[in-house]
Each structure stands twice: as C-alpha cells, then as structure tokens.
Amino acid sequence: MHVFPKGHELLLLAVAIMSFCLAYLSPQFQQNDERIKKIKEKGMFYSYFFIIGYMFILMIIVQGNETFFNAYQVICILASLTIMTVFLSFVILAKRY
Secondary structure, eight states: OOOSOOSHHHHHHHHHHHHHHHHHHHHHHHHOOHHHHHHHHHHHHHHHHHHHHHHHHHHHHHHSSSOOSOHHHHHHHHHHHHHHHHHHHHHHHHHHO
16 A cells, blocks of 8 residues: 555645646736746746756656656656746746846
8 A cells, every 4th residue: 555645646736836826926927028037937947957856866766676656656746846846936036036
C-alpha cells in the first residue's frame, strides 16, 4: 500500500495554486505593459532552472535500486512542481517589480 499520493492529487493541488496566483495577478496581467512582460520573462527564466533541478533530483530518486514511485507518479510530481513553480515565480516577481 502506497502512502504517497497516486499523482492526480498533486495535480489538483497545483491547479488550485495556479488559480489563486492567476486571481492575484489578473488585474496586473490585463494591463499587458512592459512590466508584465518583464515579470513573465524573468519568471520563466527562473522557473527553467528550478525545473532542471527537479528533474535532476527525480532522476536520482528513480535511479536508486528501491523505487518508491512509479512512472505516473513521477510525471505527476514533475508536472505539478512545474505548474507551481512557474506561477509562484510570477507572484514573487510581481511583488518585486
């Protein structure tokens, strides 16, 4: 019996976080000025390096002899971390700029 969630629960959490981030950023994203373009550009840039780090860590975990996750769980973990990282970086950068 697996204690870790099957995978789709994490995607539900990621979509909830994405919804809250978009609700917070909606008034700013409607302006579509230079500031918003800079936030999107920097957010995707920073997210890229975090996603590479996530992939590296997941490769180390899966490569081990005793695998705790199946392929579906690993893909769901990576997808949910990607969604959360991108939109949370937008919120952080919106507060910064």
